[in-house]
Amino acid sequence: MSTNRLIYLPLGGAGEIGMNTYVYGYGPEDRERLIVVDLGVTFPDMDTAPGVDVIMADVSWLEERADRIEAIFITHAHEDHIGALGHLWPKLKKRVYARRFTAAIGRLKFDEAGLPTDVIHTVEARPAVVEAGPFRVQFVPVAHSIPESAALIIDTPAGRILHSGDFKLDPSPIVGEGWNEALFREIAAETPVKALMCDSTNVFSPLPGRSEATLADPIHGLIANAGGLVVATTFASNVARLKTLAEAGRAAGRSVCLLGRAMQRMVKVAQETGVLTDFPPIIPSEHATEVSRQNLMLIVTGSQGERRAATAQLSRGKYLGLELKEGDTFLFSSKTIPGNERGVLRIMNSFSEMGVDVVDDTGGRYHVSGHANRPDLEQMHEIVKPQMLIPMHGEHRHLREHVKLGEQRGIPGEIVTNGMMVDLSGDAPEVVEYIETGRLYLDGSVLIGAMDGVVRDRIRLALNGHAMVNVILDENDDPLGEAWVELSGLPEVGKRGQGLADLMETELTEFLETAPAKVMRDDDKMDEAIRRVVRQVAVEEIGKKPEVTVVVSRLATE
């Protein structure tokens, strides 16, 4: 009997949507050789991570075992799969494998970050194989909302794993390879699939997914009938959508211009890597103002309401000399990701104020999802016939529903969330260990831990405001001058109509005059007492308890 085992350990993306980070291992317990699949980010919000740039999985567990890692595989170039590669690679320093388009995007990121681009290796699709220790990995083309998305066949001595990546069953995705049922049947027939790790994003969508190709007619119709300037936004990486939009613009006799660096870059990379061959001609943005508005179409970044992207800029007024007005049309060929609603609605209302006709995804005419819906997932289960189903890419409720769905056709499943290490060697997945996981925040230029308290303090400052108290004591612990209070994020005047800082200073001065010596000479006691005085005044005057920072300076004779 072999003592080797096959393990699966999600560090991100299982129990949440975003920051996909998965680990597979094979070998003797605690000496397994490891591969990493995807290193993605997720995006912060003001409620939980104000000021943070992006969020990624804490990979301490991997870092401590870097000598056991064979390679890193990236399924596709969406930020929630590749976005952390540049930030986390310096901790792991292993070879990275991806398909041509994904690798090109990765190298651009590495180049900008000053990292070595030659560690990123381009892999051809199956039947090409990457050997990585005990793993033999093949990239299987799948349709998604970005070019060259891939499922991974991960062959191990303990059996075949199919890691779906993000996918949909789209036979005509406009750009790149369509859904190839025969190929997946072949993969399952070739070697039985021990475990299917499967995208769960759309498990709650009851109808079969629609093809990217179904959008061409409605989009062409909309643009053909539009009067003034036409602007459309979608995800920059949805190159197929960009193509449909641009073709519709050209068909309506409009010059097409791409606004937004991310979008221009995606099209450029897609063309350079050969995945996009017949994109309509586009005009440079500096020429856009020379075209009459009824002959112009802009395709712009910022479908999620990002403050600095072109959509938001246009909603605030003139941008690159272009300005929307009465009679123009703005198409959101996108869905709004939960959490971004308010920002997107704010922009739609700004356009409405300009007299612009805003067309969004209501009714589903101008956008389709890039993920397999519930019946599509059932079809995938049926084709692959895995021995076990382990849902990924989903919040807990998605994973739970997906397991139920699999069980309906007799496929045993397991909800495996971030930090759960499961042994796949036997007939059913077995949880063998719980790894401490967490999140890293890129905050400015440094990575901080989500639990470091930095962000918690920021949230408290935002909710409660900040009072800073300054007290100077002489060598006898007597106050030199009066207490000084500075307030941030607090009302200047309280309910008695007097300055809040003044009232605090008065109360503190009285406290300092009467405080016993044992308090005055003890920094901790001083801190506590001053904090209490400040908060008491605040509660009485403004009904809030601010954060308080106390600085007691003790001047010694020099």
Place this chain on the structure above:
Amino acid sequence: MSTNRLIYLPLGGAGEIGMNTYVYGYGPEDRERLIVVDLGVTFPDMDTAPGVDVIMADVSWLEERADRIEAIFITHAHEDHIGALGHLWPKLKKRVYARRFTAAIGRLKFDEAGLPTDVIHTVEARPAVVEAGPFRVQFVPVAHSIPESAALIIDTPAGRILHSGDFKLDPSPIVGEGWNEALFREIAAETPVKALMCDSTNVFSPLPGRSEATLADPIHGLIANAGGLVVATTFASNVARLKTLAEAGRAAGRSVCLLGRAMQRMVKVAQETGVLTDFPPIIPSEHATEVSRQNLMLIVTGSQGERRAATAQLSRGKYLGLELKEGDTFLFSSKTIPGNERGVLRIMNSFSEMGVDVVDDTGGRYHVSGHANRPDLEQMHEIVKPQMLIPMHGEHRHLREHVKLGEQRGIPGEIVTNGMMVDLSGDAPEVVEYIETGRLYLDGSVLIGAMDGVVRDRIRLALNGHAMVNVILDENDDPLGEAWVELSGLPEVGKRGQGLADLMETELTEFLETAPAKVMRDDDKMDEAIRRVVRQVAVEEIGKKPEVTVVVSRLATE
């Protein structure tokens, strides 16, 4: 020719959803007698108003003209129509009129706030008339998602206005009066309607609205088939829904218990005012733990994910001795208001982790809206046949769409947003003035202006963190001791691996040693220079520019 005019001035609710506040005036220019319709609140979010409790319209314009106000009318008891009454009434101090249920809710609020409850007068429905200066006002029962919602007939010497309030065309709303088409035809036949001020919330919903009564069967079916404990949440004020839920629970042989003060209060007031006559018996929450889970149904507050409400409490574990587990069912009989999605999803996932089956509004089986949909609005236009249509209760895009909808059947409309005063005396609305409007924030116990800078500072603290610098100078402007830096919401260590505060202190000490005397003796120059040093270190070390507070203490010889 009369010099009197009829004016309409929204101060809140027109160009946004929430904080409804409308003014009508009649009389000579700038001496019009005024009435106020609704004084509502809207709710803050972390992105724009961290730490704020509720938001309401700035009523300075009204306050300055308080002697011209005849009365305040409240259409119904939703917070976005009545929520600011207790906060703003002390600025206006006028008689308040509302129907029985609404008035009772208002008096409870006044009682808690220590305001005189006898200023709130109960009005019977039409044909009862309130005379308020030149205005004759009638309350017309309409169906909505709270008992006794009313449209207002506002008769003036310049003609009849119909102010719709929130309404839907529901012939069987379970609690209270249903949609009465004949009544509205009668109103229009009696006196031509000069202007219809109309709810626009659901103008983008293409299908006719569904009746509250359509929910009974699906909800009964769901609960009859549920195994373990059943919990349902909806808006506390949706008394009809509470009744449907409670009846379904009883029909399934379950004891029903209401959790959450707001919900208990709504049912109590509805019963006391006679609008709710046959609510099923409920058990007190302290007895709920004595009932076996398959015989218990909880109806709880917190459908929007409010942190302190029962739903969120249950998602975090045991609450009042009750705990959800595998096999229980949790029904969200509600829709999620934009901006609350992340919080609600977080709760759903917590329930999923407990093994609870979460049922939400997907598919629309368990919730209906309380607002008139697009075809319903068209029906209202057709019945009322107003001379002009002025949409309200909506973001700009809703108002714009609603004007278009009216124009399709030949009713001229005007988009009138907060602060636009229009003269309705002529055949079409004419904009006569733009009033400076804004928002007031209830922040703890004080009202602050949205533009006071308090909240802006909090947002900056949350995004950038805070550095406080303390420098003490002697009478010769020489430093006494070293600079002292305290950080909040910033990483402790920068990219060089050294303490960030230490590095700043070192740089500041060097600066203090070398700064020219003309800087050292000038507070403004010192402040600016110190700020620059701190920010420079921060940018180098952590890639962020924190907020900086500088305190320079100058010790004079005493």
